[in-house]
Amino acid sequence: MNETNEMMEGGRIEPERMESERIETGKIENDESETQFSISVDAPILRSLMNTPKIHALEHATIAVLASRFNRKKFSGLSLPFGFFLIGEASIEEVRDAFDIALSRLxxxxxELALSKNCGTNIAVTGALCALTAIAALSGTKSTKERMKRFDLLALSLGFLSRIGPELGMLAQKEITTDPNVAGLNVTEIKQTTIFGHEAYFVKIIESER
Structure with a gap:
């Protein structure tokens, strides 16, 4: 009788163990599929973000070519992970030709085409340095009289920073915000639009499969 009970108990335990193993296996498979899904969704987004400095370089180079080759000097731009805006007057053909030339030259x-003296990076770096210097110079002062005592030193410091800020901005462009290695990038379409009433173009960029 005891042997029968042990066999019955053993019979009950074995299916439970098998069911537990199936659940664990299913959980592992689900985890793997979720990981694969996450990678497949996130990888293109991450790659686009990583391409932004390259697109920034293409934006600068295209504007430089528009100015030198087509005498279109009044242009500004804005780079995004999937393309860039050009704000200024030109034809789509000129923008496309300028892009192709810029891409080839890079x-x-x-x-050097990837860098621009008029880039917002220069303004941002200079502004940040000046703001931090002003905060540091005026910290701890409790009256207008104390602030005025530091005004001459602050003015001298800001003047110095306004001179070196753009150079530091160019360095930031070179090391951080632009990347001239544009192999694999190409234009898919150029759309004409308007931004705040100004003629503009959006140049959509894709990365070729490697």
Missing amino acids: KAGET
Whole structure:
């Protein structure tokens, strides 16, 4: 009788163990599929974000070519992970030709085209340095008289920073915000639009499969 009970108990335990193993296996498979799904969704987004400095370089180079080749000097731009805006007057054909020339020249090693003295990076770096210097210079002061005593030093410091800020901005462009290695990038379409009443173009960029 005891042997029968042990066998019955053993019979009950075995299916439970098998069911537990199936649940664990299913959980592992689900976890793996969720991981694969996450990678497949996130990888293109991450790649687009990583391409933003390259697109920024293409924006600068295209504007430089528009100015030198087509005499279109009044242009500004804005780079995004999937393309860039150009604000200024030109034809779609000129924008496309300028982009193709810029792309070819960057690929050929003309990395200086990726940098621009008019880039917002220069303004941001200079502004941040001036703001931090002003905060540091005026910290701890409790009266207008104390602030005035530091005014001459602050003015001298801000003048110095306004001179070196753009150079530091160019360095930030070179090391952080632009990347002239644009191999694999190409334009898919150029759309004409308006931004705050100004003629503009959006240049959509894709990365070719490697």
